[in-house]
Amino acid sequence: MTGTKSILVIGGSSDIGHATALRYAKEGWRVALAARDxxxxxxxxxxxxxxxxxxxxxxxxxxxxxxxxxxFVAGLSVLPDTVVCVVGELGDQLRAQADPELATTIMRTNxxxxxxxxxLFAQRFEARGSGTIVGVSSVAGDRGRASNYYxxxxxxGFSQFLSGLRNRLTLAGKVRxxxxxxxxxxxxxxxxxxxxxxxTVDPDRVAEDIYLxxxxxxxxxxxxxxxxxxxxxxxxxxxxxxxxxMRI
Numbered sequence: 001m002t003g004t005k006s007i008l009v010i011g012g013s014s015d016i017g018h019a020t021a022l023r024y025a026k027e028g029w030r031v032a033l034a035a036r037d038x039x040x041x042x043x044x045x046x047x048x049x050x051x052x053x054x055x056x057x058x059x060x061x062x063x064x065x066x067x068x069x070x071x072f073v074a075g076l077s078v079l080p081d082t083v084v085c086v087v088g089e090l091g092d093q094l095r096a097q098a099d100p101e102l103a104t105t106i107m108r109t110n111x112x113x114x115x116x117x118x119x120l121f122a123q124r125f126e127a128r129g130s131g132t133i134v135g136v137s138s139v140a141g142d143r144g145r146a147s148n149y150y151x152x153x154x155x156x157g158f159s160q161f162l163s164g165l166r167n168r169l170t171l172a173g174k175v176r177x178x179x180x181x182x183x184x185x186x187x188x189x190x191x192x193x194x195x196x197x198x199x200t201v202d203p204d205r206v207a208e209d210i211y212l213x214x215x216x217x218x219x220x221x222x223x224x225x226x227x228x229x230x231x232x233x234x235x236x237x238x239x240x241x242x243x244x245x246m247r248i
Contacts (some may be wrong), residue, residue: 010086
């Protein structure tokens with residue numbers, strides 16, 4: 001399969017990571033999954049291999065160990081054509097308010113660590129003159145809300161990082177940066193939540209939008225649950241005097 005393109009999915013143990021890997025594998029891309037939970041990532045890799053026939057590798061990576069990120073990137077046997085980062089931690093807002101350590105973990109997992117890692121890939125893609133970086137952010141970052149402001153603040157930071165990175169790399173050459181805001185997604189992370197059906201999508205839908213934006217229909221920012229773009233436009237337009245009295 002000489003010349004076959006390759007993808008690296010950071011957060012390969014997740015439901016969205018699994019779906020994304022499978023979507024690309026079905027098109028013949030070589031797939032690598034990186035995750036802290038190696039056993040879960042290996043299960044995903046085995047499923048991708050069985051359903052697509054594409055060899056899928058697994059590598060250990062804890063993004064919170066930021067001192068090891070440069071070594072991880074430098075140690076890759078193949079620099080991928082596309083890297084997709086689906087790392088995230090919803091956390092518990094009420095617990096985080098009373099537990100600075102948990103609050104720190106939420107913010108580092110959703111903003112600091114993935115940003116530092118993707119910057120390393122950006123530098124290598126820029127030197128090569130090609131590549132696509134996909135960061136899965138969240139509509140929660142569009143405006144801070146009482147129900148999840150630690151998670152939302154971190155995702156807001158990540159979205160702004162991706163926006164700035166996109167601006168820099170667009171001016172520099174052929175490297176693309178895509179921001180994905182799925183909305184509510186039916187995954188293990190949200191299994192305990194009652195999700196509004198019109199604003200909720202499956203991991204396969206997220207994977208499809210990522211693949212299309214990367215390969216066939218270039219886009220910079222994707223709201224996977226389309227109605228969320230309108231919803232968040234309205235929410236962001238509300239005057240602060242009104243917004244701060246809302247329970248959302």
